[in-house]
Amino acid sequence: MNHFDVAIIGSGSGNTILDDRYADMQVALLEDGIFGGTCLNVGCIPTKMFVYAAEVARTIEHSSRYGIDSRIDKVRWPDIVSRVFDRIDPISAGGERYRRDESPGTTLFSGHARFIGPRRLETGTGEVITADQVVIAAGSRPIIPEAVTRSGVRYYTNDDIMRLPELPEHLVIIGSGFIASEFAHVFSAFGSKVTIIGRGNRLLRHLDGDISAHFTALAHEKWDVRLGNPVRTVRGDDGNVEVELADGSVVSGDTLLVAVGRAPNGDRLGAETAGVDVDDEGRVLVDRFQRTTAEGVFALGDVSSPYQLKHVANHEARVVQENLLRNAWADGADLVRTDHRFVPAAVFTDPQIAEVGLTEEQARDQGLDITVKVQKYSDVAYGWAMEDTEGLCKVIAERGTGRLLGAHVIGAQAPTVIQPLIQAMSFGLSAKDMARGQYWIHPGLPEVVENALLGLE
Numbered sequence: 001m002n003h004f005d006v007a008i009i010g011s012g013s014g015n016t017i018l019d020d021r022y023a024d025m026q027v028a029l030l031e032d033g034i035f036g037g038t039c040l041n042v043g044c045i046p047t048k049m050f051v052y053a054a055e056v057a058r059t060i061e062h063s064s065r066y067g068i069d070s071r072i073d074k075v076r077w078p079d080i081v082s083r084v085f086d087r088i089d090p091i092s093a094g095g096e097r098y099r100r101d102e103s104p105g106t107t108l109f110s111g112h113a114r115f116i117g118p119r120r121l122e123t124g125t126g127e128v129i130t131a132d133q134v135v136i137a138a139g140s141r142p143i144i145p146e147a148v149t150r151s152g153v154r155y156y157t158n159d160d161i162m163r164l165p166e167l168p169e170h171l172v173i174i175g176s177g178f179i180a181s182e183f184a185h186v187f188s189a190f191g192s193k194v195t196i197i198g199r200g201n202r203l204l205r206h207l208d209g210d211i212s213a214h215f216t217a218l219a220h221e222k223w224d225v226r227l228g229n230p231v232r233t234v235r236g237d238d239g240n241v242e243v244e245l246a247d248g249s250v251v252s253g254d255t256l257l258v259a260v261g262r263a264p265n266g267d268r269l270g271a272e273t274a275g276v277d278v279d280d281e282g283r284v285l286v287d288r289f290q291r292t293t294a295e296g297v298f299a300l301g302d303v304s305s306p307y308q309l310k311h312v313a314n315h316e317a318r319v320v321q322e323n324l325l326r327n328a329w330a331d332g333a334d335l336v337r338t339d340h341r342f343v344p345a346a347v348f349t350d351p352q353i354a355e356v357g358l359t360e361e362q363a364r365d366q367g368l369d370i371t372v373k374v375q376k377y378s379d380v381a382y383g384w385a386m387e388d389t390e391g392l393c394k395v396i397a398e399r400g401t402g403r404l405l406g407a408h409v410i411g412a413q414a415p416t417v418i419q420p421l422i423q424a425m426s427f428g429l430s431a432k433d434m435a436r437g438q439y440w441i442h443p444g445l446p447e448v449v450e451n452a453l454l455g456l457e
């Protein structure tokens with residue numbers, strides 16, 4: 001049996017822990033899927049490469065409003081797919097090769113790891129290992145509703161929808177969150193008809209109410225959106241899917257995408273045998289130092305975090321990277337803490353959306369005395385240049401102190417436009433200091449942020 005200094009389950013964010021300080025250690029890296037994890041292979045990176053191509057298509061489609069008539073001759077889907085995966089697949093393969101052949105202290109186990117005791121792991125390759133410290137970085141997986149599994153109908157998730165052999169004619173999406181909104185944009189921009197089916201009455205329900213309502217209204221103009229109407233049954237055969245909704249209506253298409261959330265993989269680790277507590281949803285419980293309930297075992301990323309976002313998984317991996325080296329269970333250990341104060345998120349749909357901090361509803365529920373300003377992109381010069389009719393920037397601050405509580409942007413380049421607000425909140429700048437303590441390049445799009453800040457009472 002092999003003994004290691006550190007064992008890491010999952011090669012996504014878990015793989016980023018191994019910097020030079022780990023070069024002299026014996027490390028086991030355990031991975032049961034594609035090397036590099038979700039973000040690289042089936043998540044953030046490929047989706048955004050598809051989104052960029054979709055935006056090129058939309059720009060062509062809308063060009064006449066600027067006096068330029070143009071049209072799309074052809075969408076070469078196989079070439080769109082190759083552009084993405086010819087770039088990504090070699091990165092994953094290269095990362096695996098590096099860990100397998102070129103990292104002397106690291107042993108890669110390609111199998112499904114399970115605890116069979118405290119810091120003792122069955123690697124899924126027939127070998128059992130032990131380690132002084134273990135990191136659980138096992139991510140999450142798509143949830144598939146029972147109506148879909150029961151039907152036996154061929155369905156896709158983010159794992160395989162991006163490698164379809166051809167563009168769907170009519171893509172039916174069950175789910176109304178991040179993944180549904182991003183893929184609806186991608187496939188509709190390339191010419192597929194898209195239907196989105198959601199249980200609730202709005203798309204992206206977790207967002208600030210104004211932003212979610214605005215996005216839902218815009219989505220109705222572009223896609224067939226069925227809300228407040230849960231799926232009753234799914235039926236069909238190859239190339240033909242029918243989804244019957246609670247009100248008896250039926251949606252038919254040729255391809256079904258399921259995007260109703262992702263379950264943390266903590267339920268598939270034999271965690272109980274190792275003293276690692278996991279909640280009912282499969283999320284590994286951690287403290288603010290990323291320590292689990294078992295001594296010597298840390299967890300990070302989707303498997304344990306309240307945020308299923310790559311920048312959060314990366315941040316938590318940096319915390320674990322430090323704390324692994326600090327005798328983390330000793331009294332008085334000087335540990336690094338996770339900072340979840342201002343976690344931003346962006347949805348790369350059409351239009352783009354970004355948020356940080358409290359929604360207006362959360363701020364009011366907390367009894368805060370707030371001032372709110374919604375500024376349109378069309379109120380600033382760059383918004384005129386773009387002929388923008390959709391973009392909004394909403395800022396929420398505490399009345400009196402000017403403390404920034406939340407920011408919500410929907411419109412072109414929202415994840416970029418919001419970044420100065422994330423910075424201001426993280427470093428404690430008040431709305432007034434942020435607005436007037438710096439220059440705002442004229443006529444840049446961030447003037448919409450400046451004007452929103454100045455518009456707060």
Ligand SMILES: Cc1cc2nc3c(=O)[nH]c(=O)nc-3n(C[C@H](O)[C@H](O)[C@H](O)COP(=O)(O)OP(=O)(O)OC[C@H]3O[C@@H](n4cnc5c(N)ncnc54)[C@H](O)[C@@H]3O)c2cc1C
Pocket residue numbers: 009010011012013014030031032033034035036037038039040042043044045047048111112113114137138139140158179265268269300301302303307308309310311312313
């Ligand atoms: C379609 C999509 C788009 C996304 N886009 C964005 C985005 O734009 N921005 C953003 O911030 N986030 C995005 N995310 C979320 C982001 O991808 C995840 O939050 C992030 O990748 C989580 O990283 P992780 O290291 O926790 O897990 P992962 O990267 O999933 O790594 C976990 C690894 O562990 C392996 N594993 C699991 N169990 C075991 C086991 N028992 N034994 C061995 N190996 C195991 C898995 O195979 C996997 O490779 C997106 C997600 C999806 C699905």
Ligand SMILES: NC(=O)c1ccc[n+]([C@@H]2O[C@H](COP(=O)([O-])OP(=O)(O)OC[C@H]3O[C@@H](n4cnc5c(N)ncnc54)[C@H](O)[C@@H]3O)[C@@H](O)[C@H]2O)c1
Pocket residue numbers: 145174175176177178179180182197198199200204205230231259260261262307308309345346347348
């Ligand atoms: N740009 C990004 O950062 C990005 C992109 C994609 C995914 N992600 C991450 O991945 C996670 C998973 O994405 P997701 O879109 O699958 O989940 P999600 O949580 O964003 O949305 C799932 C939606 O599906 C709805 N739903 C649940 N069960 C349903 C059912 N049976 N029928 C119809 N609707 C149902 C939910 O009400 C919810 O609105 C996200 O929460 C996010 O953290 C991030």
